[in-house]
Amino acid sequence: MSAIISVEQLEKTYSGGFQALKQVDLEIRAGEIFALLGPNGAGKTTLISIICGLVTPSAGRVMADGHDIVRDFRAARSKIGLVPQELATNAFEQVIATVRFSRGLFGKPPNEAHIEKVLRDLSLWDKRHTPTMELSGGMKRRLMIAKALSHEPRILFLDEPTAGVDVELRRDMWNMVRHLRESGVTIILTTHYIEEAEEMADRIGVINHGRIILVDDKASLMKTLGRKELRLTLQEPLQALPDALADTELELADEGYQLIYRFDVQDDHAHISDLLGRLGEAGIQYRDLQTRESSLEDIFVDLVHREQEVSA
């Protein structure tokens, strides 16, 4: 798949001297859902803001759908829709007027059929004459998306799209995003909810301290970095691991009532039966056995933690 956005050696130093982005290289593929993850202050908003032309880069180059975002700003910007975290509209203005106005900002000729489609797709058509201040929180979120889609962008940025929304609306938003992708829009979202990235993204990028530390397909990320955990609940608590099992990587938890064994997802399972055999020989009885695969959240925390150790 070809790149619709390419970021090369991007740097940003804010006027106070703080370097928020360091040599960022990134390609977003046409038609994908890309999730950008990172802890607070990692540089997500700075990166998005540069691509959307709201912040000036200090060095490097960004191309959006074939246009340089600095030299060819207007053309690049017209390809991009941005759904920010906060709704900025005139509170008395009606929904439909707000969306028309957004389209006008990009110098696009009026297109009532498109505006109607966007409002219908987002279940806002019945509210088209409602002043924006009378919308519920969920409807305001939908309106932000409608505004961002008003000028028919090929690329849509969603900055923390579901922060603070209830579970039902989050599911609705996810469906909307999938629907948009099916219509050919490339989606880039930042999120603190790792569950959201796990559910939605084709690829995931992790940014920390202004550097991209990893970009990978979600599936291969879960496969290569994922771990499994075997948890045994013992009939009698252990004070310590018997010497006969000292060479295993078993860990005692829950005041001696649980034994935990962690292993790579791609490891074969032969040594698990080995291990269970050795427990039997050591006279350790268990009454329950559970396995769990690490979530994207475990992987993310692990990655960021490891990177912090390396930079320390």
Ligand SMILES: Nc1ncnc2c1ncn2[C@@H]1O[C@H](COP(=O)(O)OP(=O)(O)OP(=O)(O)O)[C@@H](O)[C@H]1O
């Ligand atoms: N205008 C600015 N002037 C100086 N420093 C800034 C400015 N904007 C952001 N920063 C700093 O740059 C770093 C990256 O901020 P940014 O908002 O891009 O992070 P983020 O990953 O989006 O964080 P969050 O998840 O908290 O929104 C932070 O340390 C922030 O304090």
